[in-house]
Amino acid sequence: MLRTMDEPPCPCGAAAARYRDCCGRWHAGPQHLQAPDAEALMRSRYTACVLGLHDYLRATWAEETRPADIAADPPGLRWLGLEVKRHQRIDDGHATVEFVARSKLGGRAHRLHELSRFERRGGRWVYLDGDLR
Numbered sequence: 439m440l441r442t443m444d445e446p447p448c449p450c451g452a453a454a455a456r457y458r459d460c461c462g463r464w465h466a467g468p469q470h471l472q473a474p475d476a477e478a479l480m481r482s483r484y485t486a487c488v489l490g491l492h493d494y495l496r497a498t499w500a501e502e503t504r505p506a507d508i509a510a511d512p513p514g515l516r517w518l519g520l521e522v523k524r525h526q527r528i529d530d531g532h533a534t535v536e537f538v539a540r541s542k543l544g545g546r547a548h549r550l551h552e553l554s555r556f557e558r559r560g561g562r563w564v565y566l567d568g569d570l571r
Contacts, residue, residue, distance in 0.1 A: 476533035
């Protein structure tokens with residue numbers, strides 16, 4: 439469905455998607471934490487970073503690799519966009535997503551390029567870890 443001018447687009451960059459119909463449905467409501475695949479989870483985690491939804495990040499991170507605390511973003515950090523380069527489903531319970539997330543802080547541009555690993559546990563996808571590229 440195309441978004442109307444008064445509804446914000448989803449920060450994940452999905453074409454013509456409104457936040458509430460895109461990552462917003464995984465952040466709250468009846469489909470909370472139920473992203474259907476690793477790419478949708480990756481996009482929703484990026485959007486959670488943009489919106490400061492640290493509880494969502496914790497809830498979608500595998501317990502054994504999750505940090506004790508997720509620090510708040512430094513003041514002035516602006517997320518500029520997400521590019522999903524590749525989503526590879528390995529089997530029913532494992533997948534990888536390669537992405538580039540761009541941000542700006544203190545007038546300097548930053549780029550996070552990662553190959554992330556995801557696993558399906560108890561019927562839902564979680565982020566395991568990733569390798570920087």
